[in-house]
Amino acid sequence: MKRIAIIGTGISGSLAARLLATRHDVTVFEANHYPGGHANTVDALIEGQRFAVDTGFMVFNRRTYPNFCRMLELLKINSHASDMSFSVRSDTTGWEYQGSSLNGLFAQRSNCLRPSFLRMLRDIVRFNRLGTRAAATGELEDGRSVGDFLKACAVGRPFVDQYLVPMASAIWSSSPQSILDFPADFMIGFFANHGLMQLRDRPQWRTIVGGSRNYLKALLAPLRERVRLCCPVAMVSRREHGILVTPRDGTAELFDEVVFATHADQTLRTLTDATHQEQQILGAFPYQANAAVLHTDTRLLPKRRRAWASWNYHIAAGSDHAAAVTYDLSRLQNHDSATPILLTLNSTEKIDPAKVLRTFNYHHPAYSRASLAAQRRFGEISGAQRTHFCGAYWGYGFHEDGVNSALAVAHQFGVELDACIVACMKESSRIAAASR
Numbered sequence: 001m002k003r004i005a006i007i008g009t010g011i012s013g014s015l016a017a018r019l020l021a022t023r024h025d026v027t028v029f030e031a032n033h034y035p036g037g038h039a040n041t042v043d044a045l046i047e048g049q050r051f052a053v054d055t056g057f058m059v060f061n062r063r064t065y066p067n068f069c070r071m072l073e074l075l076k077i078n079s080h081a082s083d084m085s086f087s088v089r090s091d092t093t094g095w096e097y098q099g100s101s102l103n104g105l106f107a108q109r110s111n112c113l114r115p116s117f118l119r120m121l122r123d124i125v126r127f128n129r130l131g132t133r134a135a136a137t138g139e140l141e142d143g144r145s146v147g148d149f150l151k152a153c154a155v156g157r158p159f160v161d162q163y164l165v166p167m168a169s170a171i172w173s174s175s176p177q178s179i180l181d182f183p184a185d186f187m188i189g190f191f192a193n194h195g196l197m198q199l200r201d202r203p204q205w206r207t208i209v210g211g212s213r214n215y216l217k218a219l220l221a222p223l224r225e226r227v228r229l230c231c232p233v234a235m236v237s238r239r240e241h242g243i244l245v246t247p248r249d250g251t252a253e254l255f256d257e258v259v260f261a262t263h264a265d266q267t268l269r270t271l272t273d274a275t276h277q278e279q280q281i282l283g284a285f286p287y288q289a290n291a292a293v294l295h296t297d298t299r300l301l302p303k304r305r306r307a308w309a310s311w312n313y314h315i316a317a318g319s320d321h322a323a324a325v326t327y328d329l330s331r332l333q334n335h336d337s338a339t340p341i342l343l344t345l346n347s348t349e350k351i352d353p354a355k356v357l358r359t360f361n362y363h364h365p366a367y368s369r370a371s372l373a374a375q376r377r378f379g380e381i382s383g384a385q386r387t388h389f390c391g392a393y394w395g396y397g398f399h400e401d402g403v404n405s406a407l408a409v410a411h412q413f414g415v416e417l418d419a420c421i422v423a424c425m426k427e428s429s430r431i432a433a434a435s436r
Contacts, residue, residue: 001025002256002413005245007233007270010037011057011402012390012409013261014219015071019410020259021223027255028223029247031232034213035220039399041211044294044329044357046337052211053329055294055343055360057399059084061203064194065400067407072208075218079206083331087309088166089302091317095162096307107307116158123159128197135192140185143369147180149188166313167196169323172397173290173345173364176323183369190396207333236260237272238385259388259409263287263363267389278381284374285393287363290323293348294358296339300326300351316347365393383412 002024006017009030017028034040038056045051059082062069072079085100097111098104111117130153134140140149146168150160160180168179168187179187195202208215220227234248236258246252260267264285268274274282301308310332314324324347330340344351365371375394382389390409395401410416 003027003254004257004259005029005236005243005253005255006259006261007236007245008037008261008391009035009216009220009227010261010391011039011068011399012392012406013037013259014216015403015406016259016261016390016409017223017226018219019406019415020413021226023415024413026223026226027253028227029231029233029245030227030229033230035227035229036213036216038362039212039216040360041213042294042358044337044341046296046339046341049337051330051335051337051341052213053294053333053335053341053343054207054212055292055329055358056362057212058082058327058329058332059205059207060399061194061205063203065398065403067403068400071219071403072215075215077215077218078209080209080334082205082207082333083310084205085309085331086167086170086311086313087302087307088162088313088315089307090162090315092315093158093162096302096304098302098307098309100309103306104309107302107304116156119156120158120163123153123155124163127153127155127159127164128199131188131197132192134184135188135197138185140188144184145180145369146182146184146187149184150180162315166315170311170313170325172367173323173325173362174288174366178288178366182367183372186367186372186396211333233270235272236270238387243386257386257388257413259390261390261406263391264365264389264393271387275381275385277377281374281377281381282389284368284370286366286368286371288366290345290362290364291348292360292362293344293351293356294329294360295342295344295351295356297342297352297355298340300342300344301328301340314347365397367397378408382409388412 004020004024004026006013006028017026020026040056041052041054043050044053060068085098087098089096096108098107106112165176165179169176191197232248233245235246237244242254242256243258244252244254264282265287268282301312310328312326316324323345326342326344328340329343330337378394388409390405392398392402394405
């Protein structure tokens with residue numbers, strides 16, 4: 001049995017801890033006062049009624065999140081269907097539209113007679129067809145960017161500026177100007193995998209009943225005594241006989257192995273003796289900072305109610321530095337609140353301060369060709385020198401990717417998911433029996 005330090009309790013760190021604890025002595029360090037990282041559920045009080053809302057991780061689907069769904073099944077966590085509609089409000093063109101119905105698409109009735117808007121709709125069909133074919137044939141592996149691919153598709157600026165860039169920017173919480181530099185095989189592959197280029201048979205998106213903290217509570221239940229909250233790690237140093245982990249306000253402890261489940265840049269800042277390979281690979285993942293405000297100011301939604309959606313993107317005049325999106329959490333997470341509970345990412349200065357409930361700061365990976373090359377080098381550094389790395393940044397940046405990276409680390413310890421499911425079920429049954 002090894003003594004293992006796990007740093008970070010996002011989906012990757014929490015799942016890695018639960019799996020490795022079936023065979024090893026695990027200690028988990030978390031800087032925040034809550035476990036979960038981007039899986040951050042908070043309570044919103046609306047007219048005396050309390051609602052549990054997710055402010056980071058929000059949705060998943062059974063088709064493209066298979067391992068995450070297996071974990072939820074094991075933990076007996078319930079979910080329900082979600083509305084994943086998307087709208088765009090543009091100050092530059094004056095357009096407003098919502099893509100889930102004809103009434104929403106032509107929420108602004110004048111769009112029916114606007115040639116540029118109709119050309120955008122034609123280009124959506126063209127892009128979907130060409131993108132689906134390109135993803136299936138592998139032709140995008142030549143290294144071209146999204147911008148290069150769009151030129152080859154011969155689509156117009158309205159499609160690029162008023163549809164694709166807003167959608168991709170909202171998905172990855174990335175700056176609009178960075179989207180065209182994304183690797184085409186990465187983004188188009190994601191669109192194809194998630195059914196975003198299909199008009200029919202798209203996956204049904206879901207949210208967790210009661211918020212993502214419910215799955216975290218169940219996942220970490222057997223490790224309650226081993227998770228140290230409000231315990232940021234200042235330094236990790238490798239010694240001849242182990243790994244020295246030093247909390248910011250604590251005493252250094254010696255472990256046999258360490259699992260970093262923090263963002264790549266945080267990991268590099270913590271690891272005092274990073275090798276050239278580690279610096280090169282982890283340094284290839286830059287991050288985009290995003291301010292998020294939980295509020296009830298519906299002025300951040302489109303002016304026309306029929307254009308309201310779960311994801312509402314705002315193209316502000318003269319601003320393209322950050323994704324500006326307002327999530328209607330009531331609609332997205334099935335909350336019957338008296339007024340919509342909203343979460344706005346960036347462009348938050350227009351929110352009425354009297355309607356602000358909470359503020360957050362999140363960081364999301366900003367992918368590049370170098371990032372994709374670094375992902376393929378995971379095996380070069382993870383497991384070397386008794387040091388392991390997991391996190392959603394090793395994939396597309398979403399919960400399923402975090403799960404898969406945790407499984408990859410567990411595999412390095414000889415721990416496989418199927419064997420752990422049996423062990424975890426026995427442990428869950430034991431805990432349930434003890435609590436009766």
